[in-house]
Amino acid sequence: MTTSSSRALFITQILTALNLNAFVVKKKRLRAWLATAGLTLALTPSYAGIASMQVLAFAFLRKHGLPLEDLLLTGLYAAGQIVLLIAAIPIVYSSLYQSNELSILLPLPYRPWQIVAAKLGAIYIPELLLGWAFFLPGLITYYAYGYASPLHLPVTLVGLMFMPVIPLALSSIVCILVANIPGIGRSRWFWYIGITLALVGVSFLPMMAMSADDPGMMSDLVQIRMRQISHLARLMPGVQYAMYALVGDTWMAALQQLVHLVIVAAYAVAVLGIGNRFYIGPILRGTPAANRRSAQAERAQERGILASLIRKELLCTLKDPAVAMNGLGGYIALPLLAVTYTVLKYQTRGKVDIIGQIDKLLHSEAFSQHLPFFVVGIALALAMFGSMSSLFAASYSKDGKRLWVEKSLPLPPFAIYLGKFWAAFLMISALNLLTVAVFSLAIPIRAHEWSFVVALSEAVIAWSGAGGLAIDAVRPKLVWKDTVQAVKQNMNVVLGLGVTMAGLGLNVLLLWRLYQAEADPWFVYAGAMALNLAFLVAAFVAGRRAAERLRSVMV
């Protein structure tokens, strides 16, 4: 095995895992760069928040002379390690168990550990960038304030280069070992729930580090929260040496870093060994049939046609991680936000006053006249999240070449349209109801107002979904390599979103006119509902016509 062939394997993994060719290939590069720029813009506000919070925390300590800078820096490093651990799990799982390239790689003259190393190496780069992005603002501030001498910098830089090794190795070991547990190891929902719970946990990290407004509180916050985070991170054995190396005296720090590097090497050997034995090994030995078998055995069972169509759509969506995560994954953020708000309200008891301020505002006499607009606004905001799902506008596209099945069935095209509509609507609707239920604990408006929020948001989700589905029915994207392309790189999804935004814009226009006219509250509710029901009728009329395109779509 030559170095050049190993390098070729690694480079191929990087190119495919990060889709780097899309940035240089003439036909794709514009879209790739635009998507990257859009994503960067979208993430900038939250990243700016994380970075500025770190800078402000050091500034606060310095201003008030609190000697907690080492604790803060090691706490931030520990938090970074936890973030890397959580972020790596879905990527590792997807890379190892959701790709079908092993059939290409295994016949090639590579040793199994080299394949594992190349796959994890490709994940190492985004993990490294994520780790730096998270940790560097705090580290730079630490050095800028002169808390560490420049002589210490080389030791720190060495540590930075290996920052993701321990979390990536641990998450890989966990993924590989869990995936070998018969029955649950390959269950996608086991992973979804696990990753969602982990994300909920991570979403509380920034909350723990919320800034306080007096030195005593900040001192408590850093001493208690940062210590908690550091203790949490030390559950990853070896991380503590990297933390000590950041803040120790130069020679002691170098020694700590050396110990850290030895441990890092041990992790690398361990993960390659475990990957060899438990990832590649079972494939070479042949996957046991028990792992392939569906958990729920099914017998021949008759159902109504619509019920059967809906069931098929639900199964195809929920069992396909690419479709489920892209269609529903974005929506998960909203219930998480709702949970975070609700917990904040009860946990901080006024220290974080977002909910308190909303409470106060909603109960003020001046606001009572505007309450209907607030209620309609909540419904539209919730619906906007639901409408951002690609489930509707990629519903035909995700079938790809398999659309022949539905085309060949003795069913009118509109029945197939309705099956797709109801399946997507049930999924989005369930998440919307969950979100409303959680928010209702945090935002103090009355039950009948929440009922209106539910009705209006569901109506908006229905028309925007029916419209998106109609767009996809007219010109579905049926040629793709994997379903990610069908749901993410699909112009129909963008067009569907555009139609939704235009409809929501008309809603805002209506509300603005009603506000100017100082309309009666019931008129505001009735006006908003009437407009959206009209959209719903129009969307289904368009959908009925668009569904007929199925007859002429080439598969």
Added chain:
Amino acid sequence: MIEILGVSKSYGDKRAVDNLSLEVRDGEIFGFIGPNGAGKTTTIKMLVGMLQPDAGTVRVDGVDVQADPITAKLSMAYVPDTPDVYERLTGMQFVNFIADAYRVPQQRRRERVHQLAEALEMTGALGDLIESYSHGMRQKIVLIAALVHDPKTWVLDEPLVGLDPKASFTLKEMMREHVSRGNTVFFSTHILEVAEKLCDRVGIIVQGRLVACGTLDELRTRSDETLESVFLELVDR
């Protein structure tokens, strides 16, 4: 009975099927053969209502496939040339879905699934996800789903590709048994020996045109000619 009357279909400038007419009678296996890109799959897709012809009419048991596609489809089974199916479903879930679309009653469905799965040796795999199936097993699950409603007319596009010898033999036996009850089988194949032994009549399509149609005896110019030599002669002409 299948009637294809003056059917044409073009993709842009390319004429895939050109004024094709043929008739498949009840009680016969009709083999549809031709070189790659000759228009076999396009013809089959028009026959099963998946593609609209530019001109001409297709009738199945007297029902115009374009005018009343649902009634026409109810009397047909279609197996495509590539078994692209929902990989995230189990075999049984897929069969149930198709059976629901054809309104197959529960008892009948159980009997048919049992009978077909046993015949094609798929009983033990019905609970597995289709993504774990081999190409041949996918072909078998498509066959089971297509035949679950016991239709009168079978339209099979390269049905033997990927099947193991035993399943291939079983399917050929099933085709013979099906037509012996007065039903119709229309299938395309590249395996000329199969067409020669199995088919009552054969149609040869070249560049969208039906260049020959009839029993093997009718197609032969000499008594010792095989279907292969007839085919090669017609294709090279």
